[in-house]
Amino acid sequence: MQPLHVPYSKHIEKIHMPYHGLALVLLVTLVHPTSSCTQQEKGSLLQFLAGLSQDGGLAMAWRSNTDCCTWEGITCNQDRRVTGISLASRGFEGSISPFLGNLTSLLRINLSRNSLSGGLPLELVSSRSIVILDVSFNYLTGGLSELPTSTPARPLQVMKSLVALNASNNSFTGQIPTASCLSAPSFAVLELSYNQLSGSIPLGLSNCSKLTLLSAGHNELSGTLPDELFDATSLEHLSLPNNRLEGSLDGIIKLTNLVTLDLRGNGLNGNIPDSIGELKRLEELYLDHNNMSGELPSGLGNCTNLMTIDLKSNYFSGELKVNFSNLPNLTKIDLVYNNFTGTIPESIYSCSRLTALRLSENNFHGQLSEKIGNLKSLSFLSLVKNSLTNVTRTLQILGSSRSLTTLLIGFNFMHETMPDDDSIDGFENLQVLAMNDCSLSGKIPHWLSKLTNLRMLFLLNNQLTEPIPDWISSLGFLFSLDLSNNSLTGVIPSALMEMPMLKSDKTAPMVFELPVYNKIPTLPYFRPGAFPKVLNLGINNLTGVNPKEFGQLQALQSLNLSSNKLSGEIPQPLCTLTNLQVLDLSNNHLTGAIPAALNNLHFLSKFNIANNDLEGPIPTAGQLSTFLDSSFGGNPKLCGHMLVNHCRSAVADQISIISTNLCGSEVFFAIAFGVFFGVGVLYDQIVLARYFG
Template identity: 75%
Template sequence: MQPLSHIHRNKFPTPFFGLALVLLVSLASPTSSCTEQQKSSLLQLLAGLSREGGLTASWRSDMDCCSWEGITCSPNMTVTDVSLASRGLEGPISPFLGNLTGLLRLNLSGNLLSGGLPLELVSSSSIIVLDVSFNRLTGGLHELPSSTPARPLQVLNISSNLFTGRFPTMTWEVMKSLVVLNASTNSFTGQIPTTPCVSAPSFAVLELSFNQFSGNIPQGLINCTVMKLLSAGYNNLSGTLPKELFNVTSLEHLSLPNNHLEGPLNGITKLTNLVILDLGGNEISGKIPDSIGELTRLEELHLDHNNMSGELPSGLSNCIDLTTIDLKRNYFSGKLSNVNFSNLSNLKKIDLLYNHFTGDIPESIYSCSKLTALRLSYNHFHGQLSEKIGNLKSLSFLSLVNNSLTNITRTLQILSDSRSLTTLFIGFNFLHETMPEGDSIDGFVNLQVLSINDCSLSGKISDWLSKIPNLGMLLLHNNELTGPIPDWVSSLNFLFYLDISNNSLTGEIPSALMEMPMLVSEATAPMVFELPVYNKSPFIQYLMPGAFPKVLNLGTNNLTGLIPEKIDQLKALISLNLSSNKLSGEIPRLISTLTNLQVLDLSSNHLTGTIPSALNNLHFLSRFNICNNDLEGAIPTVGQLSTFPSSSFDGNPKLCGPVVGNHCGLPEASPVSIASAKQFGNLVIFFIAFGVFFGIGVLYDQIVLARYFC
């Protein structure tokens, strides 16, 4: 029998002990590190930066560069990844990064890097992903000669920089593996490149939007047989959509908005794999083909801002995956009932703003239970709103402006039950009806924006409005409302935009209005609109309520009394309009403390006194109007107020100054100077009389005194 110790010694074969010994030795020995050449190349990048985003603490020359922040190495200690996105780096990109012969991925996006893009990176024999997007890189892209060996680059993202010049054409001949090319949001010129379609068999994504590309859409795109995304919106492309493009049946995303494309959409339905079609902002004409129903994968349809017409085809009902229909600002007509919206259960947004649709709002729309935004404004719909709109439990944005809707009380009662509704525009309807009073309306628990303007509504500013707890914007202008401005307006803690102008409101401006929390505070509303909201004058697109200026517009009413002294509490106010009322008294000097003001209109009142010189402290003031009052004194000739035209001061005959062409005479003087001036007249007579007797000596004294008193 063998000793126990001998049995244990021979239990495992000899090779096992050899492997174990190797592992132990490898663990015990110092870890390999990156080469000095790799470390030097990386430190060259760091040395050239004016701001290094805290990398110095990690990128130490006495440490292995494989352990540096943002650096990844392979098992054999070759640097494969440099990932320094959004680090606040400033300065040029070092061409020495091209010496990293094992580098596969370089991500420097979201910094403040400047200068050009080194040719050494574009022509690298190892890099497969190069992302320098969202920087400040300038200049053009270098052309690589066709004799250059094939490069392995698969993804090139140079978007959102300051690149200029003609876009390369030959470079792409050597990019045999290219899959994604994103050069959007630069200033490239020339034509859309088609070279990758031939040289790179896997080329799938071409993103060139927001540049200055011109010419027609090239027919050569037909060679992009696996292309899934073509995006070249916001350029200067022209001509028609080439029929060859419709043979690229692999396309899933076709986005060419805001160019100068024209002609009909014939052939578009061959692209049966389309998920997103965006041709908005062009000059596309004709009808939507009924065969659009063949695009069964279509999710987003954007044909807004074109010259399209005709009725909507019933075939649209077959696009059952649609989530967005955007046809605003066209010439579509007829009844919406041609489309069976009951089939479109995935719809979230419908925007038909500015068209010529007629008839009733089809009740099939109310079966789209996922709908979050519905805009039917500026059409020719009529009748009363159906109670079935209450089925839209997710509806957040509703705009029905300028149709021929009736019965405002019932409309508000129906909509007030919606717990999801945050934005409601129903102006230019309900003509000459009466604003609902008292407790007839109850609800709107999450409503933030309410516009009932231009309806010629009579009645008062009703108390039910005070019970909308989250109201931030209230627009009741251009109606026939009477009575005083209620004090409860200041209890709306989130109200920052109040426009009740052009009504027949009476009484004084309530002092409670000077305590509106959102006009005292710099806070803004965090909500985002489901659809963009447009302001005609000036034409601006708003994506969220908080982007609107903070406004108090009480103009064109019958308000009396003084401008409240406590108006200086509204520190966040951007626009103040009290024009065309019957306000009296002086312009409060403390308005000058509202340093955020950009608009101040006090015209057409009965204001008296002088223009407070402290108003020159309103350095952001761009619109100023105090015409048609009874103001007096000098108009400031320096400072902010001196930059406004005479029309800002007209109708105040007692005002003087170069702006109105009415000279003020002697400058305003102190009481002591005025008294001295009176004495001066007597002294002049005295000295002239004595001049006969005292000759030149007395005349000399007169000149000295005259100089003193002037």
């Protein structure tokens, strides 16, 4: 089954789609030599080696005084002719030698996952023998559409035996080549994703009568899907995601052998034709991030082999009239960001294999049915931003879902009361819980303390009162806590300083059943570990001083205590939190000087201490000098070059001299893991419901 998304970097964390690998695995058998390979073939291989600036140690393995049929990665037939070259992931740099074209018995060549550059040599693509050519995951350039259909020496014989070509994850330009459709009658697999191909889908693909896989996603293809494409009736996998394709799906009914249809991230419009029900073999349907509209056709329920339906980020509307009871193999349904109405159809709850269900950002209403308990394998459930009611009953129903690890139900249950401690039980495997933006009253409930596997907890934008409970530190895996914009009272409990995951760089492993997104749809997150370690207590009624124990939270990446009633000085141990990317202490009653050693927070991208009662010079010649005056405003006793109130030079010089001594040996530098986010993007990640449902 194809994953919902593959990583978008071309040369980092690249992965093949599994069904492509089935056609491209090089199955070879080594034959013990009875005689040596020819000098011509040995010379051709050595010429290939000579063209590499980095050979990954191959020169040591390929000794010129030995039989080349015994060389690493080389396979020969009984006649001592080279039939296979399998040298993937060897760290090669350099170009592909044209002398490989002299290997006239070569059937399979795999040079994938190296750092080869330049183009595909004409001598290689003119081969009459090659069956499988895999040069994916390199830095190759040039135009694939320029490959010749014939040469004077070999008229109409170019790659006549070719079955599979994988040139994905390179920098090829031009149009999709179609020459192989004419010259190679058995041509079946064309994998060109992650390149820079442009132009329209060529009509010549209809001549590929044996083509089973066409993959050209993540290119710059444009235009409509030509009717001729639907004449390639042997297609089983059609994958053209993230291009600029337009038009409708009319004609898709002809592709009755389709197993995978992936057209996500284009500009397709119109509706899904009811005739899609004729695609009896269809297992994977990805039409997300398009401009499609209308109601879902009831015929979709006739695709009885469907395992994944992903239609998110379109304009589909109306009630869900698909009879999901006919789809027993469904494991994932993703309909987020559409305009569906009515109640959630109970036929969904007959899909007993369902592991992920996302219906967020629609117009569903009413109470959740108890029949959702039939989904014994459900791990990921997101119902964010609908009009659901009765939060207590919802949690009582879902508590028995033992497989549930991610529950996102924010922007529902408006102005209801957080259920009390005795009425909720279960959730023993829950790891992510978001009940944000519901305007729930009450307090942080004690039943949350039973969720010992919880990693991320989001209760922001409610109306919760009373102090933060001390039992919060018993959630040993919790690394992201957002309680902002409530009415919590009391002091910041010392228990927060004992949270194990905020003291250590470790994160308990977990994988989302569906990718979650920030506001840029092309940046999916499959693991909670991709999110920063966060403590957000902003916009509450907390009082007292900031605990010095904050220095224990060495793994913390974002700390927000803004808009409370905190007093006292900025605690000196904050200067040791060298992983911090966000520090917001604004809108409190803080006094004293700014610790100059905050300049040691080199990863800090957002800093705000505005609207306090701080005094003295702003430390210069460090990280703090990179922030705008708005980060310091509203402190009339502060002075600095970025403020209207300038400091006397003698005082400023004194601060600069002592700035490196305030933390002494306590200051250490740690390389923060992962990707460091910009201010806006990081804040969006903290507030989960803002960018995924």
